[in-house]
Amino acid sequence: xxxxxxxxxxxxxxxxxxxxxxxxxxxxxxxxxxxxxxxxxxxxxxxxxxxxxxxxxxxxxxxxxxxxxxxxxxxxxxxxxxxxxxxxxxxxxxxxxxxxxxxxxxxxxxxxxxxxxxxxxxxxxxxxxxxxxxxxxxxxxxxxxxxxxxxxxxxxxxxxxxxxxxxxxxxxxxxxxxxxxxxxxxxxxxxxxxxxxxxxxxxxxxxxxxxxxxxxxxxxxxxxxxxxxxxxxxxxxxxxxxxxxxxxxxxxxxxxxxxxxxxxxxxxxxxxxxxxxxxxxxxxxxxxxxxxxxxxxxxxxxxxxxxxxxxxxxxxxxxxxxxxxxxxxxxxxxxxxxxxxxxxxxxxxxxxxxxxxxxxxxxx
Ligand code: SAH
Ligand code: SF4
Numbered sequence: 283x284x285x286x287x288x289x290x291x292x293x294x295x296x297x298x299x300x301x302x303x304x305x306x307x308x309x310x311x312x313x314x315x316x317x318x319x320x321x322x323x324x325x326x327x328x329x330x331x332x333x334x335x336x337x338x339x340x341x342x343x344x345x346x347x348x349x350x351x352x353x354x355x356x357x358x359x360x361x362x363x364x365x366x367x368x369x370x371x372x373x374x375x376x377x378x379x380x381x382x383x384x385x386x387x388x389x390x391x392x393x394x395x396x397x398x399x400x401x402x403x404x405x406x407x408x409x410x411x412x413x414x415x416x417x418x419x420x421x422x423x424x425x426x427x428x429x430x431x432x433x434x435x436x437x438x439x440x441x442x443x444x445x446x447x448x449x450x451x452x453x454x455x456x457x458x459x460x461x462x463x464x465x466x467x468x469x470x471x472x473x474x475x476x477x478x479x480x481x482x483x484x485x486x487x488x489x490x491x492x493x494x495x496x497x498x499x500x501x502x503x504x505x506x507x508x509x510x511x512x513x514x515x516x517x518x519x520x521x522x523x524x525x526x527x528x529x530x531x532x533x534x535x536x537x538x539x540x541x542x543x544x545x546x547x548x549x550x551x552x553x554x555x556x557x558x559x560x561x562x563x564x565x566x567x568x569x570x571x572x573x574x575x576x577x578x579x580x581x582x583x584x585x586x587x588x589x590x591x592x593x594x595x596x597x598x599x600x601x602x603x604x605x606x607x608x609x610x611x612x613x614x615x616x617x618x619x620x621x622x623x624x625x626x627x628x629x630x631x632x633x634x635x636x637x638x639x640x641x642x643x644x645x646x
Contacts, residue, residue, distance in 0.1 A: 355371040357424055371425035384559045456479050461494065463508040475517065475518055523554060549584070554591075555572060
């Protein structure tokens with residue numbers, strides 16, 4: 283706007299109108315010459331929706347977008363009474379390669395650019411505005427490891443949180459990470475009070491090395507210390523995510539280890555029943571086992587809740603819509619065409635290809 287000799291408030295105007303779904307030509311509060319200039323110079327969005335899936339009787343909407351280069355990513359809108367949450371993606375695929383995760387099992391494509399992350403939020407704003415709703419919360423729990431795409435994620439966060447951008451309070455934004463500890467410290471220094479969610483899933487290194495392979499690089503003691511520092515610097519309680527895998531991390535031993543690790547810390551534990559992924563050697567515990575584990579963790583003196591399981595029908599959990607579309611073809615440009623299938627044992631080979639990729643590409 284400055285380069286076009288326009289006043290600074292035009293930025294806010296354009297953002298607001300974009301979030302309501304207007305094209306540049308429809309932004310009638312802008313001068314006509316500016317409208318034409320913008321329409322000739324820019325695309326209104328970097329994303330094209332290629333699939334849409336409405337579940338939970340219309341309360342959950344999952345969208346698959348295509349991006350430059352032919353890649354695809356997903357995001358999910360979850361509607362609740364009085365709030366609407368968007369689950370956003372930060373990478374095409376994920377280099378961390380957790381063996382229970384559909385995204386981690388597919389090929390890694392590339393980092394999203396900041397505007398591609400923000401455009402997911404803008405599209406959700408537009409969709410919700412048409413229903414008389416407002417986007418109220420954003421969680422970085424879609425595809426990808428947000429801290430492995432640090433610069434773009436922080437830039438997107440700023441644009442989503444700043445009053446001249448979407449103006450969502452930082453407190454309503456959650457960043458979920460598999461645990462890149464140096465970047466957790468860096469995030470704390472950004473000076474924005476986001477909620478940090480740590481994908482813990484195991485409270486002993488031997489098991490976490492398998493479930494979240496980046497643990498081999500940044501083990502539990504280091505991770506929890508970084509999360510504590512984040513909590514102290516931002517004054518925010520840290521969330522710990524625990525995806526429940528039957529017989530793997532839902533035993534009394536696991537509850538005790540979790541208690542020993544987190545007791546006395548400013549922490550909240552979120553249990554997430556495993557959402558079955560084709561080819562992954564894990565099962566979801568039954569309702570009784572879930573309630574038993576919840577009670578055992580609570581008995582450790584921890585703050586713990588069970589996450590609701592939105593969008594589970596029809597492969598609608600994170601990474602699964604893309605996985606299905608990829609498996610059907612046509613395939614994305616630049617990625618291996620078929621998903622690797624894994625059966626049998628709950629073990630990741632020591633030289634897991636995604637982990638090697640993670641080390642080469644994006645992990646500090
Ligand atoms: N890469 C980041 C954020 C995206 S994953 C991270 O791992 O934190 C968001 C959450 O979904 C993580 O806690 C992850 O462990 C969980 N998740 C992945 N696959 C899942 C599945 N099949 N069922 C349930 N939760 C899953
Ligand atoms: Fe990546 Fe998160 Fe999936 Fe692990 S759980 S593979 S870190 S997206």
